[in-house]
Amino acid sequence: MAVTIRDIADLLGTSVATVSRVLNDKPGVAPARRARVLQVARDLGYSPNRSARSLVLQRSQFIGFVVADLGNPRYIDFLRCVESIGRERGYQVLIADSAHDLEQERQNLEAMVEHRVAGLLVFPVAEYHRESTPEHFLDLHARRIPFVLLGNVGHDGLDAVLAREEEVGALLARHLLDLGHRRLAIVGASPGSRTVEERCAGVRKAVHAFGEGAVVVCEDAEMGADGWRAVLARSDRPTGMVAINDEIALWFLTVLRDGGLSAPDDISVASVDNLSWSSNVRPALTTADACMEERAQRGMEMLFARMAAPDSPPMREMLSYRLIPRGSSGPPPARIRRYADASRRSDRRARAASGVETL
Amino acid sequence: MAVTIRDIADLLGTSVATVSRVLNDKPGVAPARRARVLQVARDLGYSPNRSARSLVLQRSQFIGFVVADLGNPRYIDFLRCVESIGRERGYQVLIADSAHDLEQERQNLEAMVEHRVAGLLVFPVAEYHRESTPEHFLDLHARRIPFVLLGNVGHDGLDAVLAREEEVGALLARHLLDLGHRRLAIVGASPGSRTVEERCAGVRKAVHAFGEGAVVVCEDAEMGADGWRAVLARSDRPTGMVAINDEIALWFLTVLRDGGLSAPDDISVASVDNLSWSSNVRPALTTADACMEERAQRGMEMLFARMAAPDSPPMREMLSYRLIPRGSSGPPPARIRRYADASRRSDRRARAASGVETL
DNA sequence: ATGAAAGCGCTAACAA
DNA sequence: TTGTTAGCGCTTTCAT
Numbered sequence: 001m002a003v004t005i006r007d008i009a010d011l012l013g014t015s016v017a018t019v020s021r022v023l024n025d026k027p028g029v030a031p032a033r034r035a036r037v038l039q040v041a042r043d044l045g046y047s048p049n050r051s052a053r054s055l056v057l058q059r060s061q062f063i064g065f066v067v068a069d070l071g072n073p074r075y076i077d078f079l080r081c082v083e084s085i086g087r088e089r090g091y092q093v094l095i096a097d098s099a100h101d102l103e104q105e106r107q108n109l110e111a112m113v114e115h116r117v118a119g120l121l122v123f124p125v126a127e128y129h130r131e132s133t134p135e136h137f138l139d140l141h142a143r144r145i146p147f148v149l150l151g152n153v154g155h156d157g158l159d160a161v162l163a164r165e166e167e168v169g170a171l172l173a174r175h176l177l178d179l180g181h182r183r184l185a186i187v188g189a190s191p192g193s194r195t196v197e198e199r200c201a202g203v204r205k206a207v208h209a210f211g212e213g214a215v216v217v218c219e220d221a222e223m224g225a226d227g228w229r230a231v232l233a234r235s236d237r238p239t240g241m242v243a244i245n246d247e248i249a250l251w252f253l254t255v256l257r258d259g260g261l262s263a264p265d266d267i268s269v270a271s272v273d274n275l276s277w278s279s280n281v282r283p284a285l286t287t288a289d290a291c292m293e294e295r296a297q298r299g300m301e302m303l304f305a306r307m308a309a310p311d312s313p314p315m316r317e318m319l320s321y322r323l324i325p326r327g328s329s330g331p332p333p334a335r336i337r338r339y340a341d342a343s344r345r346s347d348r349r350a351r352a353a354s355g356v357e358t359l
Numbered sequence: 360m361a362v363t364i365r366d367i368a369d370l371l372g373t374s375v376a377t378v379s380r381v382l383n384d385k386p387g388v389a390p391a392r393r394a395r396v397l398q399v400a401r402d403l404g405y406s407p408n409r410s411a412r413s414l415v416l417q418r419s420q421f422i423g424f425v426v427a428d429l430g431n432p433r434y435i436d437f438l439r440c441v442e443s444i445g446r447e448r449g450y451q452v453l454i455a456d457s458a459h460d461l462e463q464e465r466q467n468l469e470a471m472v473e474h475r476v477a478g479l480l481v482f483p484v485a486e487y488h489r490e491s492t493p494e495h496f497l498d499l500h501a502r503r504i505p506f507v508l509l510g511n512v513g514h515d516g517l518d519a520v521l522a523r524e525e526e527v528g529a530l531l532a533r534h535l536l537d538l539g540h541r542r543l544a545i546v547g548a549s550p551g552s553r554t555v556e557e558r559c560a561g562v563r564k565a566v567h568a569f570g571e572g573a574v575v576v577c578e579d580a581e582m583g584a585d586g587w588r589a590v591l592a593r594s595d596r597p598t599g600m601v602a603i604n605d606e607i608a609l610w611f612l613t614v615l616r617d618g619g620l621s622a623p624d625d626i627s628v629a630s631v632d633n634l635s636w637s638s639n640v641r642p643a644l645t646t647a648d649a650c651m652e653e654r655a656q657r658g659m660e661m662l663f664a665r666m667a668a669p670d671s672p673p674m675r676e677m678l679s680y681r682l683i684p685r686g687s688s689g690p691p692p693a694r695i696r697r698y699a700d701a702s703r704r705s706d707r708r709a710r711a712a713s714g715v716e717t718l
Numbered sequence: 719a720t721g722a723a724a725g726c727g728c729t730a731a732c733a734a
Numbered sequence: 735t736t737g738t739t740a741g742c743g744c745t746t747t748c749a750t
Binding site for chain 2: 002045047048049050051052054055060070071073076077079080083084087092093094095096097099110111113114115116139143247250251253254257275276277280281282
């Protein structure tokens, strides 16, 4: 069907070897011939077949990227950087979504192996659950496929670029404590996630280390809006909230607002991610930047290092989050205002809730 | 290096043909043999080489996805669906970012061809500029590569799943007009983008068709926050705003708020995209859902149809946006309140602006 | 400087 | 039911 080097060779009455040499900029071809080969290749609309090339060279030009959750906006900058860095080096990015499913992750990795990717970047499903590093990563390692684990779940002997999740919890808690808050709480701490657990642990530790009567009032996750309304209605409610991520923070701000409270006047909120909109909401979110571009950069560097030196010792890098103080956090209020039960304002809420699934 | 069917065959003293048959679930192998082949394949950790397979079968299992701008969150749901639908059918997704660069787009398409993708989905760069369909798409068509154009720039003879950009402009304008607004404006209409131009045209047409003194006061894009502050300071300012997308709407709401105005009490805002956070900001954004999942679904269906019938006539589908009325739009105010010049509140703004590039 | 030929791992037509 | 064999398009030795 498509044009092959054979076609070019035949048309010129030369051999495929010569054509191949020209197309790969290899020496040993007379300039005149070279020019004619190039010309014919262009005329015929020749496009090299990468499958054939990969097959004979025993290596592909693919970088695989396997994400636990493609729907999560936090990975988009990472993906963009991977694509961009990969492109510079002549690689194509193969993408696969594990959709929080361990078995699907295994299948994704298997598919990547079948495509003989040159290297793999993985945000494992494990960090969303309590599982430890699943066996399929050990398999991958045993098969000597270059890959780098991302996220927060490392493993002895495996390359990884990890983020300090516990540290970010402490960072945010400390930020609130320094502002004068003593009663903190965590919102959105859905159980079973390692990332979440580590962030929570960080908050607890920072509060404990601080002393001076500082307490974590509440870190229940599943209670939802009604649960939080009940908490907010109490006079001894927390004044500083660590939200597990920006989206939760945004949601919590609506719960506050619907009850007539606001941040940072009544309650301070700090979260994690620094998604693109977080600076444009009001109050602008105090948050911790995940530095996804940097993580992508490091991840790719590590991957290429591994690809270049399959036998070098395991690499690990730990990256910190960066605090971005904005308007949603401030000193605690002098006076605890009453939280007006949101159910009385049901007209407004009903409207807000209507017509859209993503609410 | 890796295990091949030859290894399996040799170990069992059988032929590669038999092994291939078993591995592809082809009939004509004795059950006992079949079982032993499978067993050995597993024991040896055999992983089929897709490059070899593609080469001999003359078709790959790749779907290529080329996006004008991977950084834009509006494409993420689309990507997720493509990946998911592709997976169901046994395809891997190859991704490439054109970064708004026409030449990069051309290179991306070329790379996809070199990988002999079974089919291609493309959000062209063109829709962000005024260019018409670039030649590389005609090339692609001439080479008989199955591909589907997405976005809003179609072309005779090329398959496409397009969104009615003009219609969405009209939809939003009409929404505001029906609420009673007569002085409308467009915010964020960066010039040179076809998508933007079409949306603007839609707004203008709807306003014109409505009559009754309705006018589009302003649709200048580049004036930025200061420009808008000047507009908002006028007593004859617009009361209904069509924002070119959710992010612009969010930004505009901050401009309003920083001047002491609010939506929908003083000014109504309606936008396009329905990004995930748009229902959780306050006021929740009235917006038009791009129905990315549906577009992905249609796009993939069309692509598979094209792959199955390369000679069938060109296909085109037009999808509408869906209005999602939320809190940011309401009736026009009875009284025009004064816009307090934001420069007097510089402390707040300075804080919001500090420390982050993404602002 | 050039070409003939082997072979990467796989599938499928053909033979047995 | 099984095996032999000829490629798929390409790179690369080894002759010439």
